[in-house]
Each structure stands twice: as C-alpha cells, then as structure tokens.
Amino acid sequence: xxxxxxxxSSSEGSLSPAARVELILSQVSQLPTLPAVAVxxxxxxxxxxxxxxxxxxxxxxxxxxxxxxxxxxTRADLGVRDEVVSIDRAVVLLGFDAVRNAVLSLQVYETFAxxxxxxxxxxxxxxxxxxxxxxxxxxxxxxxxxxxxxxxxGEAFVxxxxxxxxxxxLDACLxxxxxxxxxxCEMKRVSICDAERAVLGLDHTQAGKxxxxxxxxxxxxxxxxxxxxxxxxxxxxxxxxxVQVVHWADNVVRRQRIGFSGCREIEPIEPxxxxxxxxxxxxxxxxxxxxxxxxxxxELFGLGAFRAEGVYTRAIADANAELGxxxxxxxxxxxxxxxxxxxxxxxxxxxxxxxxxxxxxDVCAAGAEAVGRLFDAREVVTAALGPGPLLHAGxxxxxxxxxxxxxxxxxxxxxxxxxxxxxxxxxxxxxxxxLQRVWRIVRECDPPPDxxxxxxxxxxxxxxxxxxxxxxxxxxxxxxxxxxxxxxxxLGMALASAAARADAERLSEDLLDLNRRLKxxxxxxxxxxxxxxxxxxxxxxxxxLNTPLAVISGRAQILARETEDENLRRDLQTIIQQARRASDxxxxxxxxxxxxxxxxxxxxxxxxxxxxxxxxxERLRERGVECAFEVHDEAAGVYADAEQTLAxxxxxxxxxxxxxxxxxxxxxxxxxxGATDETVRISVTDNGSGMTPDxxxxxxxxxxxxxxxxxxxxxxxxxxxxxxxxxxxxxxxESDPQHGTTATLELPAREx
Amino acid sequence: xxxxxxxxxxxxxxxxxxxxxxxxxxxFDTGKLRGFRVPGSRFxxxxxxxxxxxxxxxxxxxxxxxxxxxxxxVVDDDAAIVxxxxxxxxxxxxxxxxxxxxxxxxxxxxxxxxPDIMLLDYKLPDINGDALCRRLRNDPQHAYxxxxxxxxxxxxxxxxxxxxxxxxxxxKKPFDIEQVITKMSELLGLAA
Numbered sequence: 001x002x003x004x005x006x007x008x009s010s011s012e013g014s015l016s017p018a019a020r021v022e023l024i025l026s027q028v029s030q031l032p033t034l035p036a037v038a039v040x041x042x043x044x045x046x047x048x049x050x051x052x053x054x055x056x057x058x059x060x061x062x063x064x065x066x067x068x069x070x071x072x073x074t075r076a077d078l079g080v081r082d083e084v085v086s087i088d089r090a091v092v093l094l095g096f097d098a099v100r101n102a103v104l105s106l107q108v109y110e111t112f113a114x115x116x117x118x119x120x121x122x123x124x125x126x127x128x129x130x131x132x133x134x135x136x137x138x139x140x141x142x143x144x145x146x147x148x149x150x151x152x153x154g155e156a157f158v159x160x161x162x163x164x165x166x167x168x169x170l171d172a173c174l175x176x177x178x179x180x181x182x183x184x185c186e187m188k189r190v191s192i193c194d195a196e197r198a199v200l201g202l203d204h205t206q207a208g209k210x211x212x213x214x215x216x217x218x219x220x221x222x223x224x225x226x227x228x229x230x231x232x233x234x235x236x237x238x239x240x241x242x243v244q245v246v247h248w249a250d251n252v253v254r255r256q257r258i259g260f261s262g263c264r265e266i267e268p269i270e271p272x273x274x275x276x277x278x279x280x281x282x283x284x285x286x287x288x289x290x291x292x293x294x295x296x297x298x299e300l301f302g303l304g305a306f307r308a309e310g311v312y313t314r315a316i317a318d319a320n321a322e323l324g325x326x327x328x329x330x331x332x333x334x335x336x337x338x339x340x341x342x343x344x345x346x347x348x349x350x351x352x353x354x355x356x357x358x359x360x361x362d363v364c365a366a367g368a369e370a371v372g373r374l375f376d377a378r379e380v381v382t383a384a385l386g387p388g389p390l391l392h393a394g395x396x397x398x399x400x401x402x403x404x405x406x407x408x409x410x411x412x413x414x415x416x417x418x419x420x421x422x423x424x425x426x427x428x429x430x431x432x433x434x435l436q437r438v439w440r441i442v443r444e445c446d447p448p449p450d451x452x453x454x455x456x457x458x459x460x461x462x463x464x465x466x467x468x469x470x471x472x473x474x475x476x477x478x479x480x481x482x483x484x485x486x487x488x489x490x491l492g493m494a495l496a497s498a499a500a501r502a503d504a505e506r507l508s509e510d511l512l513d514l515n516r517r518l519k520x521x522x523x524x525x526x527x528x529x530x531x532x533x534x535x536x537x538x539x540x541x542x543x544x545l546n547t548p549l550a551v552i553s554g555r556a557q558i559l560a561r562e563t564e565d566e567n568l569r570r571d572l573q574t575i576i577q578q579a580r581r582a583s584d585x586x587x588x589x590x591x592x593x594x595x596x597x598x599x600x601x602x603x604x605x606x607x608x609x610x611x612x613x614x615x616x617x618e619r620l621r622e623r624g625v626e627c628a629f630e631v632h633d634e635a636a637g638v639y640a641d642a643e644q645t646l647a648x649x650x651x652x653x654x655x656x657x658x659x660x661x662x663x664x665x666x667x668x669x670x671x672x673x674g675a676t677d678e679t680v681r682i683s684v685t686d687n688g689s690g691m692t693p694d695x696x697x698x699x700x701x702x703x704x705x706x707x708x709x710x711x712x713x714x715x716x717x718x719x720x721x722x723x724x725x726x727x728x729x730x731x732x733x734e735s736d737p738q739h740g741t742t743a744t745l746e747l748p749a750r751e752x
Numbered sequence: 753x754x755x756x757x758x759x760x761x762x763x764x765x766x767x768x769x770x771x772x773x774x775x776x777x778x779x780f781d782t783g784k785l786r787g788f789r790v791p792g793s794r795f796x797x798x799x800x801x802x803x804x805x806x807x808x809x810x811x812x813x814x815x816x817x818x819x820x821x822x823x824x825x826v827v828d829d830d831a832a833i834v835x836x837x838x839x840x841x842x843x844x845x846x847x848x849x850x851x852x853x854x855x856x857x858x859x860x861x862x863x864x865x866x867p868d869i870m871l872l873d874y875k876l877p878d879i880n881g882d883a884l885c886r887r888l889r890n891d892p893q894h895a896y897x898x899x900x901x902x903x904x905x906x907x908x909x910x911x912x913x914x915x916x917x918x919x920x921x922x923x924k925k926p927f928d929i930e931q932v933i934t935k936m937s938e939l940l941g942l943a944a
Binding site for chain 1: 828830832833836837839840843873874875902903904905906907908924925926927928929930
C-alpha cells in the first residue's frame, strides 16, 4: 500500500486532476474487503428470500462477534434492563435491523481498524475512531430524541460510525499527502474538505462514497459518508433525515472535543437541534449521556477506557485548539502584513515616480505600474476621464517594465459607455464589459479572461479604473480589498490633482491667450484710432495750413517774378519750395491716414521694375550705387495697385539708398515666390551697416527717422507699410547689423 | 484805371456809345434810354443794365462798355489770399477784379458785377463752394460764369465732388501763380 502511495506521489505532476482522482479512487477500492458475516448480513437485508434466521445462525457461529453485538445492543438507559442474552432474543426485542446495524458497525469498523497507517501518516487512528464512535452515539441518541425526523437509532449509529471512513481510506492510500492535508487544516483553518481538494484533488466524502458503494452498504450509510458536510439538503435526497442527524451529531462531538477527525471547525449546535426537533432539555440530557455511552462502547470497540471529560484530554484539546487559532491568526496577520507591505511599496513607488508636473496620462501610466506591482499583474491598463472630454489611458507591462500614457476620444466606446459606473460598491471587481472595451482600444487585443478592475475613487466618486489580470501570487499573499482601497485613494488623489493642475494650466493658457488678444486688439484700436484721428486732423490741417502756405508761396512767386536781384530771387525760390514741401507733408499725412482706394490689377513686375529703374537711375549713377533688378520666373507679377506698389518700392529704395555705405554701395531688388503659391515677395536689400533691433522695431512708426533730428520726415516706411496692407500684402524688415537690411514686400500673386 | 460802374452820366454814356451828349439826352428824354434823375436836381443817371440794353437794341458794340478787361470775382474768407490774388491779377492788367469774403457778398457781386470768372474758395463761412457752384449753374442768367475752385483740400473725393458740382477747374493751394493765370486764360479764351 505504501508502495502505491509512492507511485502516486511520483506521478503527481504529470497527471491531469481527473486522472489523479481516478487513480486515488482505484487505490481506495483496493482496501480490504468486508468479513463474510457482514457480507451475509447485507445480502440478507437486500434479498427477500434470505431469512433472518440464516443470518442469526451465521452470527452465532462467531461467539466473539455475538458477545460484542449483545453488548452493543444492551441499552440499560433505554429500559432494556435485562441483559440481552442471545441474538434470537435481540431480534425479537429490537428487530432484525438493529442486529444488522450492530453487525455492520462492528465488522466494518474492524475492517478499517485493521488497516495499518501508512508511513508518515499523522492521522491518529485512536482519536479518529473515538470521534467516529462519539458521532455514532450522538446520532443514535439524536435519532431517538428528534421529534421532527424519523430515523432509526441503529441506522443513525452505523451512519455516524462510518461517516468519515473516506479519511481513513485516503490516509491509508496517501499517508504523506494526507499528512499535508491535516497540517494545512491546522495551520490555515480551512475546512478539511478544502484542504483535501487543494492537496489531493478530491475529498474524503468522495472517497468514502466510492468505498462504501463498492461494499454495497445501505444507501443511507453511503449518503451520510458522502453528504454529511451539508446541513441543508433538498427533500429529494433519500437519506436526508439521517444525513441531517449525522451532520448535527458530528458538530456536537466536535464541540465536545471527543476524539479528532482532522479538523476543528465548530458550528453552533442549537439551530440544528431546533431543526431536528430536539428540545433544549433533551439536548442537555444528550450531552450529559454522551460521555457515559462512550465509556460503555470504547472498550467494546477496542479503544481503551474513555474517560469522560478527562481533564487532561480536554486541556490538550483546548490548548491544541488555541494553538490552532493563534496559528491561524498569525498566518492571517502575516498575509495581511505581506499584502500591506506590497501596497505600501506600490504606493511609495507611485508617489516617488509621479512628478508634480505630470499630466493625467502620466499619472495613469504610473498608476498602472503601481497596480501591477500591488497585484502582481502582468499587464495593467488604467483609464481616467478628463480634464476635458478626453479619456486618458495608461499602460504598464511587467515583462518590459514599460509605462506609457495616451489619450483618446471616449466616443469611440460608443454613446455613454457608463464605464465608470461600477455595478457594485466594491473597489475590486471583475471588469465590466465597457471597461474591457477600453482594454481592447488601448492594447489592441482582448483583455485576459479573468480581468479584474480596481476602481479609482476620489471624494466619493469613481474617477478612473485600473484593469489587470491577477498574477501568480498565491491567494493567501494577494493584496485584498483593504490594500486596493489604499492604492485606489492614492491614485484618486494623484489623478484629481493632475486633473486640477491641467485645468489650472488650461485656464492660465486661456488667460494668456486672452491677454494676448486683448493687447493686440488694444494696439489695433490705438492704431486705427490714431490713424482716423490723423486722417481727420490732416484733412482739417490741409485746409487751414494750405491757405497761409498759398499766400506765402504766392507772394514769393509774385516778388520773384518782378525782382531783378538774383540773390533775392533765390531766397524767394527757397521760400516757394519750402512752402510746397510743407504742403506736401500735410498731403502725405492725409493720404497716409486715408489712402486712396487701391485699383488692384494684375501688374507685371518687369514693367514695374523698369519704371523704377528709370525713376532712380540718375540718382543711382550720381552716387555710384550698383543696383540690380531681378524678376524670378515664378514670381513675375502681383495683383495690386501698380502706382501704390511703385510708391512702396520708391520708399524701400529710398530707404536702401540712405543706408547704403559710401564705399561700394549696392542695392538689390529681387522678386521671389512667397511662402505659398498665393503670394509673391519683392525684396530690396542694401549692403549698409544694418539696423539694431530697436531701430527695426520703430522703423514703421510715422515720423520716426533714424536720421538726425530735423532731417527727413520719416513717413516713407510707415506709408509704404500702409499701402502694402491696403493691397492685401505686408511689409517687413530683416536686418543684420553687419550685412545690411532687407525690406520685403509680400503681395498677392493673383486675384482671390 | 477806370473800372466798370453801375451808374453812368449822360456824358459817359455819350463817350461809350461814341455819339453826342445831346443825342443821349434826347434818347433819355424820349424814354429810349431808361434812367433816373438825381433827386433834388435835374442830373440824369443811367444804370448799367439799361445802358447795356440800349447798346444792344441800337447795335452798338459792347466792347466800349467793358473796356476789354475780364471781370474776375475772387471769393475767399482769408483776407491775405484775397489780397494776394487781387494783387496778382491787377498786376497782370487784363482783369477787372472784385472781391467777396463770404457767400452772401459773392451773390451780390455776381449780380452787380457780372463776373466772367470766379476764383472760389471751397470753404466759406456761410456756404460751401460746391453749393455756390450748383446755385450758379442752375441759374441760366449766370451759367456763363467760369468757376475755378482754389482750395487747400486734399481729399480726392472732395475734389471730384467739386468738379461734379459744376466747377470748371480745381487748383490746390499752395499754387503756382503761373498755373492760375494759365488756367484762367484758357477758360476765358485769352492768349496765354
């Protein structure tokens, strides 16, 4: 048997769970068979033609068995005062079933008792059978006392005695593994069935059922072995009443701490008593009589003397139970501490990693990592709404220790996805459908099948979610709800503050933009206002000034015409010129403020440049200026007022000539395509000393002149700019103090 | 230099019409030449309108009446410009010059003086030059008067508005005096 156990252990790893269970069950089936008497008794109860007398004869042939049966059936406490002297008499007094049950109890017990514990077995047989016997007694007494169920006491006895035989079977087949079951049960306070399933893949109820079925024991015995851990069974279950009785008896015995069957779980017994219809007084009597009955039967079953309420046993049991409890508490504390330290680590790393300038996307990514570390996940996807209408998502993958944040329009999730409306109040839950869609969008693949979600809460509201697949950490060391809540609020705080920060940034950007627009509007208003004021003033001034100028000029002309004095005539000519200049200035100012409406037309630059050259050639020659006009093939013409364009070029060339140095002065006039097809640029470049940025900035101010005060009137460039603007173009200067200045006039290439 | 009068004596009329004074007195007394006697005396006086009518009826050339000079009315509220222009035109010698400093005076002078040409400022204290232009152009009696607007306005829209109102020329202040004389000569058909 121990060899088989070894064989199973060695092949544990390679078998499927189902095959493993089958293998174990086949081992169980190889346990010793029932003695002949028991087989006969069972056969007699199952077939109508076999008479009770045959069975009685069979029993009586075994005098030791007969003695034991008679002792088992003698119940002084039940009014069977006379010792039952023979099996015949017992059948008459108590009925055949009672005898049959007694046979079964004794024979099956003996069969099992003969099974030697395997190597490494920790299940103490004596304690186990003490427990089983106590359950049998308690079940028998309960069957008698119960008013709501009808169960034969003898049947209850045999069912109680054999309810846990599955444990013996498993321990016999797999002693070492079963040792681990009991250890786990002790340490972690899990139910023995759970421990058995975790370690072996099947529990003792399955093993017991299989074995008892094979032995063809009565239905009720099989069902008790199989179902005795269930207290509430459907009515359809055949042996429902007896199963209930045994279940309750099991609890009573565990509470009374009689024997040990592998686990120490205790349930209150009062509700069960109520269900079975056992009155409080009956219950008290039962608890009082149970030890005495045990005393009677312990010896019969070869378990030695049973000392009721033995102080020593009780103390050991209590100490054991206390140790178990402490152990369990420590284990639980350890689990919680491990989980908490993970949570603390995750939160600490998250707080360290998230900077003050992080956006919502960054926080999402950092949060994904924190969730991944806390729950030992392989991949995490986090998502948070806003600020603004966007959905921010973060992603973290354990393999690549990679963090990434991104955002997208939540409308891709369909209308009102409700993805942040958890179905329950739990912070940890299976990921709902809407969130799984988020995973699909972020990862471009399906979420893992057991995808969980940790909702991120802030100020009582869910503001984000982290989806992940729990990793390989054993459930006992996994972070739970509490740790999840801690991380959830840390994430919530960070997300909320990132959102607030983004909001504030957006607001201040809006404010800046508004300021900028206000400033430019102000500037424009100032400009237009001063322009219209200049226009109005210039129009009035023109009339007011031109009249006295006309007098001065006219008088000087009259005098000049009539004088013979050359000097006087020259002076008079100066007066006439200056008067005209003053008048021109007024006219120019008036035109600057209110220029003539441009007569825009397609204007070829070649013709324009030729006119320009003719206009300037004399002055250029005089000053020895090298001047070149070049028209680019792809910038041959503009759509603008020809005269006004000429006026602009005049101003630019005049400006360039003024700047050009006295040694090797050079002025270059070029056309070139603009930034787009729609524009053409004409540039006028000099090789002068250039302008400082300050001068460039002021160059277009009316009446600003870089020349000495009192010389020139400086409307040239500002008027040129004005003309460029009314022709739909613009004019700007670029200057390098070393290499001169380039003035660029950009005009529309064609009609809109 | 004798200007054009509004009232003449019989001796003056006789000189203008190149007939004897007696003939003029007879015409006056028979009612052919209309006039009046100076109150409290017997002196006869003939207003220019009846003289002009008389000369036309009797086919006497009017040159004698107008002494060959063109009548110019200078209208400007600025005394200095009026003075300067009058001076200029008188020095030229081909013009009889009268002046007015506002629209009302200009109206009276137009009727009395019957100018051939008017040098008109655009902005007058009581009426704008363009309005005056329009009044004159709408009156057949005065439609013959040439009008040159001389002004300091520079707005091209205003200038074209003035020309549309009926002005023959626009000259911007300050001006070349030769240009003023030239334009006037052109409009009046004088040799430049």
